[in-house]
Amino acid sequence: MEGAAAEIRHRTVKANGISMHVAEAGCDGNGGRPAIVFLHGFPELWYSWWHQMQHLAARGYRCVAPDLRGYGGTTAPPEVSDYSAFHVVGDVIGLLDALGLHKVFVVGHDWGALIAWYMCLFWPDRVIALVNTSVAFTRHLMIRAGADAVSTTEYLRRTYGPTYYIVRFQEPGVAEKEFSPANARHIMRRILCKRFNSEAADDDSPLPAWLTEADVDHFASAFEKTGFVGGINYYRNMDRNWELAAPWADAKVTVPTKFIVGDDDLTYPAIKDSLHNGGFKADVPLLEDIVVIPGAGHFIQQEKADEVSNHIYHFIAKF
Numbered sequence: 001m002e003g004a005a006a007e008i009r010h011r012t013v014k015a016n017g018i019s020m021h022v023a024e025a026g027c028d029g030n031g032g033r034p035a036i037v038f039l040h041g042f043p044e045l046w047y048s049w050w051h052q053m054q055h056l057a058a059r060g061y062r063c064v065a066p067d068l069r070g071y072g073g074t075t076a077p078p079e080v081s082d083y084s085a086f087h088v089v090g091d092v093i094g095l096l097d098a099l100g101l102h103k104v105f106v107v108g109h110d111w112g113a114l115i116a117w118y119m120c121l122f123w124p125d126r127v128i129a130l131v132n133t134s135v136a137f138t139r140h141l142m143i144r145a146g147a148d149a150v151s152t153t154e155y156l157r158r159t160y161g162p163t164y165y166i167v168r169f170q171e172p173g174v175a176e177k178e179f180s181p182a183n184a185r186h187i188m189r190r191i192l193c194k195r196f197n198s199e200a201a202d203d204d205s206p207l208p209a210w211l212t213e214a215d216v217d218h219f220a221s222a223f224e225k226t227g228f229v230g231g232i233n234y235y236r237n238m239d240r241n242w243e244l245a246a247p248w249a250d251a252k253v254t255v256p257t258k259f260i261v262g263d264d265d266l267t268y269p270a271i272k273d274s275l276h277n278g279g280f281k282a283d284v285p286l287l288e289d290i291v292v293i294p295g296a297g298h299f300i301q302q303e304k305a306d307e308v309s310n311h312i313y314h315f316i317a318k319f
Contacts, residue, residue, distance in 0.1 A: 041110020070230020262296025
């Protein structure tokens with residue numbers, strides 16, 4: 001049954017050796033439906049999920065959305081190597097343990113989706129079901145398999161060239177200069193409006209209907225304080241993750257899964273064939289649904305908030 005708009009509560013939780021800022025909405029888990037953990041991407045925060053948190057808390061779910069390691073109010077370790085898949089998945093498992101949650105629904109976007117895929121490989125017994133958005137399970141980019149395998153960043157360099165943003169991020173100092181915290185508001189406006197394309201957004205141009213100045217302010221104020229390096233360090237661990245995940249070279253994602261992507265997402269052209277011609281299903285055998293939302297870009301949970309919220313609800317309500 002739907003209720004009034006849910007209050008979003010904030011607290012700090014000790015998990016996996018760091019302090020995590022966590023936003024929560026809905027019941028405390030006593031007699032309610034299972035909890036949902038929302039994992040954000042780059043450059044985002046827990047705030048990216050507030051629409052879904054309100055929607056699902058009103059339907060009886062406990063909603064938990066942390067700022068991930070290096071973001072917002074969560075600890076940002078100084079070493080690049082502290083942002084590996086083992087660390088960030090460990091943070092989620094530590095958070096579940098700290099909150100007394102044995103098994104949860106997981107919803108991910110962008111880097112949060114990558115973390116969720118790894119989590120379902122490493123700790124499938126902690127996940128009831130998964131709804132991932134924008135970033136599909138792509139084995140050759142996530143896991144080293146075979147003697148002739150090409151590392152993630154080398155594959156991206158060969159495919160998209162040396163100016164591709166993930167390739168550029170590997171060189172120390174380059175991303176730090178491009179993503180100066182002093183320019184956080186302009187950077188966030190450009191990324192949210194232009195979906196990572198190189199065209200500079202005019203700070204005076206109207207925002208899209210789904211985005212408000214208050215939204216931009218929320219992201220900007222956080223990144224002005226923290227900078228973007230924590231989030232960039234996730235990209236600098238892609239080759240390390242590829243190596244660390246090698247023991248799972250033949251593993252499949254064995255939790256019930258729904259995948260949502262916009263047909264205007266920058267990721268969609270690269271994953272389209274796998275999604276629609278069986279490759280994705282082969283790696284995610286319990287895949288129940290693929291949803292392609294017309295006209296939606298990369299920040300799909302904000303751009304199409306009601307539609308995405310409903311897709312999540314109708315999927316997890318079956319469990």
